Amino acid sequence: MAHPKQTRTKLRQAYVFDQYSLEIAALNVGVSFATARRWKSEAKDSGDDWDKVRAAHVLAGDSMEDLGRAILSGFLLQYNATIQELHTSELPAAKKVELLTSLADAFNKTTAASKKVLPETNQLATALTVVQKLGDFIQTHHPKHLPAFAEILEPFGAVIQKEFG
The missing domain is CATH 1.10.10 (Arc Repressor Mutant, subunit A)
Structure with missing residues (x-):
């Protein structure tokens, strides 16, 4: 064609x-x-x-941060493509496990390196984790305050986005 x-x-x-x-x-x-x-x-x-x-x-790219983002973005696209390919491949289970282990190692190394080049990415991840942990804590220990937390969380999300995103 x-x-x-x-x-x-x-x-x-x-x-x-x-x-x-x-x-x-x-x-x-x-x-x-x-x-x-x-x-x-x-x-x-x-x-x-x-x-x-x-x-x-x-x-x-314009800066080291741009290069770091491009590398991380490229890796994540490759990571996703590899995962999709493994889902549909006819490889034996042992080979899939070996490939997934190698992919997980590459992911860990890439994200660790990106934290050094892209500190704002690490900061954003930390901020989001803290907010999520706070939400979980409120839900478990002070559930009556959950509606107020949800009301505050929405506009606070804009602050987080502006500061770290």
Whole structure:
């Protein structure tokens, strides 16, 4: 099936600039993964290496924080694609466990590194955890105050978003 040139351009955009995995980019533009892989290979053969352009785009960010966000975002997209693929794969259970263990390790290392590059992400996570723990505490120990907490929580969410988000 012949696809318009615009579809190939959209695929390249999704992969290079939006940082989607090739599988997700192909799905988003409506082509098979095999077609996407072929187009990427053909582009490389003609001098347009999508992976090099993708890496350069990430490195060209405005700041270390932008780079950290791009790396974390790219990892999370890959993480999600891998999880989806594991759900549908026919791999033996032992192999799936091995892959999940490796993926969990990569996730832990990536998030730990991101906390160093993106301290505001760590602060936001901490703030949200504290608010959630407070809500749980109020629900367990002072349930009659839960409606007041909920009333206060909504506008306070804007403060948290402004401060850390």
